[in-house]
Amino acid sequence: MPIKSYLVFPHEGQQKALEAALELLPSCEVIPAQNKDIFVLVTDTSDQKEEEDILNQIHSIESLDHLTLVSGFKESHPS
Amino acid sequence: MVTNRRKFLKQLAAASAMSAAASMFPGIVFAEEQLEGLPKGLINWKKAPCRFCGVGCGLLIGLSDGKAVAVKGDPKSTVNKGLCCVKGYHSVMAMYGKDRLTRPLIRENGKLVETSMEKALDLVAGKMQEVINTHGKDAVSMYGSGQWTIPDGYVASKFMKGAIGTNNLEANARLCMASAVTGFISSFGLDEPMGCYEDIDHADVFVLWGNNMAEMHPVLFSRLLDQRLKRPDVKIIDLATRTTRTSVAADRSILFKPQGDLAIANAICYELVENNWIDKGFIEKHCSFKEGKTNIGYGLEDKFKFSDKAGTITFEDFKTFLQDYRPDKVEAVSGVSARDIKYLASLFGDPNKKVTSFWCMGANQHTRGTWINNLIYNIHLMVGKISTPGNSPFSLTGQPSACGTVREVGTLTHKLPHGVVANEKDRKMAAEIWKVPVERIPYKPSYHTVEMFRALDRGDIRFMWIQVTNPMVTMPKLNRYRDAVQKDDRFIVVSDIYPTPTTDIADVILPSAMWVEREGMFGNSERRTQHFEQMLDAPGEAMSDTWQIIEVARRMGFNELFPWSKEDHIEEIWKEYARFHEGKKHGMAPYEALKQAPGLQWPFVEGKETKWRFHAKYDPACEGNSFDFYGKPDRKAWIWARPYEAPPEIPDTEFPFWLNTGRVLEHWHTGSMTRRISVLHQAMPRSYVEINPEDAKSMGIKNGDQVRLVSRRGKIELPASVHERGQPTKGQVFVPFFDESLLINDLTLDAFCPISKQPDYKKCAVKLEKVNVIN
């Protein structure tokens, strides 16, 4: 049950397109900065497979420049 | 309740990312409602440096019910400004693998059986003493790591050199950072970078020399990409032998032939001189020109000896030396067009651009590793782009405390916590601080890592204590050294947290406390010392490596050298160790300050960190009001004439491919920790060989086909990777070394740089065969 947060960077001038594309994805919450062209993205997935699928989908979005992982939590303890 | 907790965790995750964004983009604003209503108290956060790579990200470890449950980047850390990579995020899970070693094991009649820590430590001390009595003190040895904490390394040095009186102490940083050290010492007289990560915020051009930063130093690479977004003129140039994620993200990828970097660096200097792009005033005032020995060998034979000798030359001599490196003359040997070399030179030569170079294993694991380090410094010195914000030749480190522990504490055969064993003044200082007779510290270095394992093979060494490292995966020409450790009458002690191929050959296995299960400090690539407290109990009888050494030393009668209590030993060790570095050139931050800060850089002088060394504006140790390279007696930086020399083993008709080895993003070194983190293991479950698509096509090899690699030393079968993550140049293959079931080091060569004694894991010759699978 992973929850992760990322900083997401669009290609120049493509923040709106990226925001729209991310909002279409399931398990994703997008928080745009109000005065910079970056977003916070929080993914909340039920298992690792779902998380990988989401990440693959995100990476295939053309307006995405790159994203950086910031933090992560597991609902259940890793052991 | 579950929903509430989940909502809370999501809010926390979002808040962490917002803090990270705020550190990177001061003034950034998010809608206020996002931060409202954030409950407090469920998780207790404590700071620690990341357990894994040498970037040394500051992390916050989330603790709940006596367990580590979460990780986030520490927004207060200037290293990572709240960011963290996939390894860092999963780092706490490395403590909870099912097969964690929790009880000591000793070998009886060929089988490992459980025993108590008391008995195991008695056995280690007894055996060590027995070997000393029978074969002499130089028959015992200790082999540690750049993943040792600073206190681990310090007590190891005091134990081996000050108590027992042998220089048989080495660490695996010999395999990753030794050429960086000799590069610094020969060019500047003092080790470790003059710059800091803040250079990233100022540089206009980043030249990466054989450094796949996107995978190996991912958080720093994110910072480079962020700079390029903020300042579109920023350029990233990837100079490499293989196309990687770094090349793809770079503005320009320039591929060169293995060992060609030596020729490229000299050709850049040629161009700088030819176009008069040099900074004459800087060179005249602050640089000397030197030449060393040439045709210096490769250390392939046992007991190989070499020492370099610096001879002074003039700037005119240096210009004459460069004549062999006109860009069109080096195209063949480097594989890089004259046009690309001129382009690189133009970047360094542009007076309006600040240039930072980064490098790591590509330059260091090199039979001419010291030379290529010198040559990169030459370029920066020729244009005066050094020791000022954004102008930085920056040697990155691989391990979390290769700098802090191995280089600063000096856990190498020739080193002491301050200076070298060969220097009487340094020996006297150590003897005084340790309160031992100076005669006890031998003045002659004994064995560097490769030679130490050769000595074990020959029988000159009979006892080895290995901590926090896995040489039965990482030694080059592994076949020889695996046989060596298994010979009769060799006694091997291994301290680790999981079973590995190295614990497999141990006579005693001591379970270690890991990372935040004990107190300690790491020192990262930018001279930053980072303290972490004990946050968790170690499982079972696991004990910190520091305390294991103290226990054994006490059993051998050295109580008075290790008088500390369990409660305060780390603080007392730090205070004693810091005495070695007192002064403006290397002063260390006090213990109390380290406990508070997310990390502090040395030289720490009068309560302040030194960000850039060797310039009076930033470095209080400087004399005058501009550059002062005070590490050398002439207070100048040395520009070295170092030629291109070929590597010892070059592909031929029988073994037509270069073999290059290295790491992958998901795994830390030999994977003993990261392969136990299911997410990382599943993302990268086994090793593979990357093959250039044209080579694969001509040999009828498809992605996933099983292939055989054969060198003069060994062979291995593994799946082919074509058109996947990385792409070697034609005639080259690449294999990661994280997979203990596919030991690529059975094939590698134990040739090393004769100056640094660091092996070259990037170049040897292999043949590639398709394995015909019979159904």
Ligand code: SF4
């Ligand atoms: S970049 Fe290195 S130090 Fe930073 S989180 Fe990743 S592994 Fe840890």
